[in-house]
Amino acid sequence: xxxxxxxxxxxMKRCLLSEKPDNVSYADYAKSFLSTHIGKxxxxxxxIIVLYELCVRPSDYYAKHINSIxxxxxxxxxxxxxxxxxxxxxxxxxxxxxxxxxEDGTNRNxxxxxxxxxxxxxxxxxxxxxxxxxSRNNVLAGREETVFExxxxxxxxxxxxxxxxxxxxxxxxxxxxxxxxxCSDYGGGMMKNFFAYDTRTYLVSACHYPAPAxxxxxxxxxxxxxxxxxxxxxxxxNLDYVVCHLDFNEGKFQKIAQKYGNKVKMDVPSFLGPCLxxxxxxxxxxxxxxxxxxxxxVNDYIERSLKHRYDNMxxx
Numbered sequence: 001x002x003x004x005x006x007x008x009x010x011x012m013k014r015c016l017l018s019e020k021p022d023n024v025s026y027a028d029y030a031k032s033f034l035s036t037h038i039g040k041x042x043x044x045x046x047x048i049i050v051l052y053e054l055c056v057r058p059s060d061y062y063a064k065h066i067n068s069i070x071x072x073x074x075x076x077x078x079x080x081x082x083x084x085x086x087x088x089x090x091x092x093x094x095x096x097x098x099x100x101x102x103e104d105g106t107n108r109n110x111x112x113x114x115x116x117x118x119x120x121x122x123x124x125x126x127x128x129x130x131x132x133x134x135s136r137n138n139v140l141a142g143r144e145e146t147v148f149e150x151x152x153x154x155x156x157x158x159x160x161x162x163x164x165x166x167x168x169x170x171x172x173x174x175x176x177x178x179x180x181x182x183c184s185d186y187g188g189g190m191m192k193n194f195f196a197y198d199t200r201t202y203l204v205s206a207c208h209y210p211a212p213a214x215x216x217x218x219x220x221x222x223x224x225x226x227x228x229x230x231x232x233x234x235x236x237x238n239l240d241y242v243v244c245h246l247d248f249n250e251g252k253f254q255k256i257a258q259k260y261g262n263k264v265k266m267d268v269p270s271f272l273g274p275c276l277x278x279x280x281x282x283x284x285x286x287x288x289x290x291x292x293x294x295x296x297x298v299n300d301y302i303e304r305s306l307k308h309r310y311d312n313m314x315x316x
Contacts, residue, residue, distance in 0.1 A: 001282050003240040005152040005179070008046035009206045009213035010232045012037045014059035017066065026071060027078035030056040034079070037232070038086065044234045047152055048093040052206040053160050053185045054109070055097055069107060069137050072099040080112070080120070088118030093150055095206075097159065097183045099137070100125070107139045111157045111183050113148045121148050126159035127168050145171045153178030153239045156201075160184040163191045173199050173299075178239045180204070187211030193220035200243045200299065218243050219269045219276050238265075241278040242286040245298045249275070252293045264289065274298045 015033040020026070033056060038049060054072075056079060061068055076098065087094045093115055100110040100123060109126040125142025133139040145168060148155045156177035162168050163182060172180065182192060182205040196203035197220035205214050213226035213233045224235035246268070253275065256264055263281035268274075277295075279286045289295065296304075 001240055001285050002238055002278075002280050003153065004236050004238050005048065006044065006046045006234065006236050007179070007204050007215060008041040008044065008049045008232065008234045009204050009215065009226070010037055010041065010049065010051055010055075011205075011207045011209045011211055011213035011226055012052065012055070012231060013209045014057060017058045017060050027075040030075050030079050031082045034083070035086075040230075041232055041234050042090055042092075045090075046092055046234055048095065048150070048155070048204075050095045050181050050183065050204050050206040051097055052208055053097045053183045054099065055183075069099060069101075073101060076101070084114055084118040084120070086118075087114045087116060091116045093155075095155075095157065095181050095183060099139070105138070107137055108142060109133060109139050109159060110142075111159060111181070113155070113157075116151070122146065124157040124159070126162060128161045128165050130161055145175060147172075147175050147177050155179045155181060157181045157183065158195070160186055163188050163195055169195060169198055172201075177201060179237075182206070184208070184211075192216055193222070196220050202237050202239070217267075217276060219267060219272065219274065221267075221269060238278050238280070240286050241276055242290055242295070243274050243276055243298045244290075244295050245274050245301045247273070247301065249295050252295060256289060256293055260289075 020029040061071060083094050083096050096112045096114060098110060100108040109129060110123045112123050113121040115121050124146035127142045129139055129141045146157060154177040156172050180199060180201045180203045182188060182203055184207045187207050188205060192203060192205050193216055196216040196218055200218045202218060203216045209231045213231060214222050215224040215235050217223050224233045226233045253266055265278040265280055267276040277286055277289060
């Protein structure tokens with residue numbers, strides 16, 4: 001059955017401490033900064049808002065001789081309370097990237113997931129940290145992937161440098177989330193598209209401006225994007241989908257179209273091979289189509305092809 005979720009992604013410029021009035025606290029300045037930017041998408045009533053990596057870190061904190069960890073410790077409780085209240089009042093999930101502080105004195109580069117009731121559901125800790133995160137800020141690497149159970153589906157998260165590593169991508173493929181979030185200080189480039197395609201998920205990307213906020217479908221295609229004028233995007237995406245390869249399925253697609261017409265969407269990008277099949281109906285799911293027409297999912301086809309190779313490998 002069609003399962004739409006409205007997602008909002010924000011790619012903002014960093015705040016500047018040089019613009020903070022002397023009589024305003026760091027926490028109040030950070031809250032004002034977030035309120036201004038989040039306010040740009042609230043009128044569209046998103047189900048989830050995704051913020052970029054360490055989103056209230058000032059771009060000039062080095063110049064102002066501010067210790068990044070001490071800054072985040074000072075603002076942590078107030079900013080989190082502000083976002084939890086906002087999530088509860090607006091009935092929206094918020095993915096909030098921040099530093100997280102552990103009892104042993106070490107830190108994590110994390111994303112806190114806040115639910116519609118304003119509660120913190122849990123956190124994801126960046127698995128692949130760069131060396132200076134540890135040397136400068138005593139940040140240690142997370143150990144595992146995290147999948148949040150939201151009311152619209154399951155959500156996984158990666159942060160910045162994570163995007164470059166097959167290890168975490170493979171673990172998320174096994175968990176098979178409905179939606180992936182990419183919160184980052186770098187733009188991600190083609191790796192965002194590949195991550196979405198390889199995990200067969202929609203990927204919502206929130207990056208430090210000028211990298212765009214965008215939403216990428218399981219074919220690796222950008223379906224919504226912000227711009228230099230409006231560095232945010234909001235889009236409705238349907239999470240009731242499957243991905244099949246054209247091989248051994250292609251002849252069945254016309255039968256699906258003839259029977260169900262516009263109740264089904266089928267998107268076949270050029271020169272790639274798979275097809276994204278989405279149910280636009282309340283009568284059946286995309287997986288129901290797989291069963292009815294005997295479709296083979298692309299991941300199953302890849303596994304079958306690997307087995308075929310090993311079973312039929314030459315001796316020389």
